[in-house]
Amino acid sequence: MENVATDLDQPTRQRVVRSILVNGPSTAAALGERLDLTPAAVRRHLEHLLEEGAVEARDPRQIGSRGRGRPAKVFALTEHGRDGFDQQYDDLANEALRFLAETAGPDAVKAFAERRASFIEERFPIVAAAHPEATPAEVLALVFTAEGYAASVRELPVVGEQLCQQHCPVSHVAHEFPQLCEAETAAISRVLGTHVQRLATIAHGDGVCTTCIPNKSNKKEQVTS
Known part of the structure; x- marks a missing residue:
C-alpha cells in the first residue's frame, strides 16, 4: 500500500519540485499557496523530497532587520533535484x-x-x-x-x-x-x-x-x- 501511495503522490511531488525550480527557494507556506495544498500535504511531500535528496532546507537570506521569532526555512533544489530537467545528455x-x-x-x-x-x-x-x-x-x-x-x-x-x-x-x-x-x-x-x-x-x-x-x-x- 505504501508504494501505491507513493506512486499516486508522484505527480504532486513533481509539481512541488517544478514550483521551486520556477520560483526559486520557497517556504512551505509559499508552496502551499501556489499549489493549493494543505500545510500537512506540503510537509509530507517536502519530507519525502528531503529524504531522497532532491531538495535541501536553508535559512532565508536576511534582508533588513530581523523581526521576532525564527524565520521559516526555505527549500531549494539540490543538484540531484535538477537532474530530472533537461540534463540527460x-x-x-x-x-x-x-x-x-x-x-x-x-x-x-x-x-x-x-x-x-x-x-x-x-x-x-x-x-x-x-x-x-x-x-x-x-x-x-x-x-x-x-x-x-x-x-x-x-x-x-x-x-x-x-x-x-x-x-x-x-x-x-x-x-x-x-x-x-x-x-x-x-x-x-x-x-x-x-x-x-x-x-x-x-x-x-x-x-x-x-x-x-x-x-x-x-x-x-x-x-x-
Missing part, C-alpha cells in the same frame, strides 16, 4: 566539447559557446516587438524562459534590476566549460547596450544564476562623478 555534451577542445583548441570551444548564445540576440528584438509593455530585462527573461531557463526579473533598489535564472539546462556542462556562461553574459550586455555582471551561477554551485543589470542613469552618474 550532459555526459555526451561534455565529451563532445572535450573532443572539440583537444582537436581544435580553446578558440573552437569559445566559438561554439558564442553560436549557442546567439539565440539571445536573435530572439530579443522579436520578443520585444511582441511585448512592447515589457522592460528590456523582462524581455530577456521571456527569451531565456522559452529556452528552458525559468527566468524572472527582480528589482534592485537604487542599483537597477536582476535577471534570475532558476534553472540552467546546460549547468553541468558549463561547470567544466565556463565559456558557455561567458558567451551568454556578453550577449546580454550587447542587447542591452550596457555592462552587466554575473553575480552567481548554478554551474558553480549557486542556487540560481543572477545577472545584475544597472540602471543607465546610475551609470551616467558614475561616469560624471
Whole structure:
C-alpha cells in the first residue's frame, strides 16, 4: 500500500519540485499557496523530497532587520533535484566539447559557446516587438524562459534590476566549460547596450544564476562623478 501511495503522490511531488525550480527557494507556506495544498500535504511531500535528496532546507537570506521569532526555512533544489530537467545528455555534451577542445583548441570551444548564445540576440528584438509593455530585462527573461531557463526579473533598489535564472539546462556542462556562461553574459550586455555582471551561477554551485543589470542613469552618474 505504501508504494501505491507513493506512486499516486508522484505527480504532486513533481509539481512541488517544478514550483521551486520556477520560483526559486520557497517556504512551505509559499508552496502551499501556489499549489493549493494543505500545510500537512506540503510537509509530507517536502519530507519525502528531503529524504531522497532532491531538495535541501536553508535559512532565508536576511534582508533588513530581523523581526521576532525564527524565520521559516526555505527549500531549494539540490543538484540531484535538477537532474530530472533537461540534463540527460550532459555526459555526451561534455565529451563532445572535450573532443572539440583537444582537436581544435580553446578558440573552437569559445566559438561554439558564442553560436549557442546567439539565440539571445536573435530572439530579443522579436520578443520585444511582441511585448512592447515589457522592460528590456523582462524581455530577456521571456527569451531565456522559452529556452528552458525559468527566468524572472527582480528589482534592485537604487542599483537597477536582476535577471534570475532558476534553472540552467546546460549547468553541468558549463561547470567544466565556463565559456558557455561567458558567451551568454556578453550577449546580454550587447542587447542591452550596457555592462552587466554575473553575480552567481548554478554551474558553480549557486542556487540560481543572477545577472545584475544597472540602471543607465546610475551609470551616467558614475561616469560624471
